[in-house]
Amino acid sequence: MSNSALSVISSDPPEKWQEILADLITDPKELTEILQLNSNRGSDSLLAQAGLDRFSLKVPRPFARRMQRGNWDDPLLRQVWPSQLEDEVDLSLSEDPLQESSFNQAQGLLQKYRGRVLLTAAPHCAVNCRYCFRRHFDYAANTPGKQQWQETLGQIGRDSSISEVILSGGDPLAAGDNYLKWLLTQIDTLRQITTIRIHTRLPVVIPQRITSSLCQTLASLNSKLVIVIHCNHGQEIDSSVQLAMQKLRATGATLMNQSVLLKGINNDAAILVSLSHKLFDMNVMPYYLHLPDRVAGTGHFLVDEQEGLDLITEIRALLPGYLVPRLVREDPGSDSKTRLG
């Protein structure tokens, strides 16, 4: 590693991520007060009762600081606000639209595609995104201890067809440094594993998570490292996120982004174009633009396929090809994501 990369990695932010994680906004009333939101607003501002019981409010304060005061339509707020629209019953939506329970081969292990496996490395996230496709996932049954991980990793190690391990969650970076270091090192020592991929929203919602200790662990891996952040709107990116990306980049990781196409949040060509530019400015390649999965409680975020295709056509005319994310849909049981357009 070069000296300049080392100096980027070795600086730590003044705020401790563990303290931020322990002090999330969980009370909707507190969030409305911080954001100075007027209660005279339509039904989408009213609170979901059932939705909130099943999937609590969790908002990191650094993320809330990027929300506009007094604006119920703020695109960051809409991603986390438990609107009563979640309580509307729609029988075409499912708690497990991707049928992940049928791919859940062992505690913490999902294998949906050939050649790669997914580990639910942490049973929780720093933020509860209301559109989350795993909002009904059984994390309690997927939180292995070290011994169970060792059995699972042994199983992966015996399967020579697997070359990539994906850490997902929950959010893998919500786990502590020591545990992550242990898990990553165990994976890294599996002979046939060439790539470790981490899917995470933490560098966006709590960029302070990207500590020197974490970066040193990431930089020490022999496997190729891919980090896929999850950012839906350019307003999520501020100087602290830019710094976090600079540090992750200095570890030698390839950085990519996936977004979910969400009604009322980013289903707009100008917003998506701006997001691609901001990502590229941080050396993050736009990768996937996902149609939302048909998850119970998230019907108000759904964007249909034709609208997605029209948006991609529009942004293709405005961006160089390498900045146009791939519009995809996930179909349960399919060999890979289905690319559209």
Ligand code: SF4
């Ligand atoms: S960070 Fe990802 S896994 Fe966690 S709640 Fe948000 S969308 Fe779901």
